[in-house]
Amino acid sequence: MKPAHVVWALVALLIVAHQDIWFWDDARLIFGFLPITLAYHAGISLAAAGTWYLATLFCWPVDEATPSPMTEDRS
């Protein structure tokens, strides 16, 4: 599997993991102050940052060395 495919699989996993029905009625506090649903979704935010970092490494969409197809400017 290519690294780019792994990155897109991780994005799909994030979207699925976001629907956390398993914590729907859980009122526990993590570290005594952080509601578990909030802690879990803050974790999703951290995981998203990590996934997007991998995306910039393995599937960045523009090769800056590639010349632009046209160069006219409206200004």
Add this chain to the structure above:
Amino acid sequence: MTQLLIICGYLGLLLLLGIGASRLFRGTSQDYMLASHSIGPFLLLMSIFGTTMTAFALVGSTGESFKEGVGVYGMLASSSGIIHSLCFFLLGVKVWKLGKAHGYRTQVQFFRDRLESRRIGLVLFPVLVGLVIPYLLIGVMASGTVINKVTAGRIAEGKVVGGTFAEGTFPAFLEQGKNPKAPTDPPSFLYGSQGGVPKQLASLAICGIVLIYVFMGGMRGTAWANTFQTLIFMVLGLVTFVVIAWKLGGQDSFWASLQAASAAIPHEKLTRLHIPPEKFLTYMFVPLSVGMFPHLFQHWLTARSANSFKLPVVAHPLFIAIVWVPCVLIGAWATSDLITIPPPVAANPNAVLPFLVQKLAGPVLGGFLTAGILAAIMSSLDSQFLCLGTMFTEDVVQPLQGSRRLSDQHELLVARAFIIAIVAVTYGLSLLEPRRVFTLGVWCFSGFSSLFPLILAALYWPRLTKAGAYACVLAAAGSWLWLFSASDFASNPSFTVNIPVPTAIDADGAWQLMPVAAMIVTSTAALVVVSLLTKPPGQQTLRRFFPSRAD
């Protein structure tokens, strides 16, 4: 009075920043609107984040958590961390490349070329402006509420005590308001400005300040101001969190106070039992709106290089967490028995955060914290103001002029006149009956999300045709208007589109979906069906936009 002086000092500082940026202004419309494509990774991150995090993020998230509980973070913040960066990654970089190559300044210019349609702007421009107005309204309304609440007095034994201004300082129509629980009673000072700066004046002052620094500094000034304000609201937001946690918890250590404050949150605010899972799922469509925000499109075009996008793509979800987690916790704490929220504040969730700041922070810290909240609001208003002027000159005035192109000086003049007109309309709307910032924001974002299929198809689906694009825009606008009116113009914050299902599948007998889901399905279906039924774009267009796929 101390809070007011600090707020005035902060606003003065912003004006100085605008003057500083104006000294670097090159005098061309290209520099005014796109900062001559000179914005690097850090400024791009801060300006994009500052623009997307508006009153909605601070005032709205706290108020919505106060009403609905901590599930609000999952509904919009964590989903935005995934979807916003996806949009910057898939759309932003590609738009930047095409914009740089072909000199685009607005979305309409891009769509005109891609769709081979000179008239797409006639349909798209009013729809985009119509959707930006509620977005502006969020900021204008929230700024007035925030300044009023932190400068107002408290109510004791049916009287206002400790306000900045005595009753009678301002005309009665600015000072008096109606009791939300007894709207037929005559207006009174008790339910109006309560000794604070009247909302109407505060909103007007904020609009004026933002207009001045946008006019002086253009896009460069806006990017600088956004960066400055984003740093301010992130730092002061965390300070607000610490102060409120410590005061509410009332323990010796911060950690113990934090635990005491959270332990007092009612059970229903800690869970999502009152949020149907299918509603939660379809909330995920709302952040797609960033793909079609005209002001974000303009920010993307300011980037110095494609690599400038890497930092915003990675850091955006982290920044969202830094801002939203504290706000959501604060809103949940406000529902506990550790503090009494007066009925006028509880009836207007937009006022919960400023009320807590005013009640729990001292006057000096309260002033600084208010400056932080205003920073978040203004860092969105400025980009939206600037973008509206750019769209009007580039998409309406220049095409009408034909070959007689306006001079740079005239173009700036026209842009500024249009911005003032739209701000005046928005300000007028803000004086009408207020809506919850969060609810209004969701409706506004839903409208932009319903246009997301258009930008995605324009960049990635060569088969998209002019007729398909028109059908998409009309279907998006039509479905939005229909559902918005069905929600009684956002006065029903719990409005959903209900799909009947057997009770074996859902005990409620219906799936309660966010309206945005219905809008996206409608606009996508219109786009795909009409495109497939009409003539594909010409080879020249395909070569221009899809060089690797054209014959």
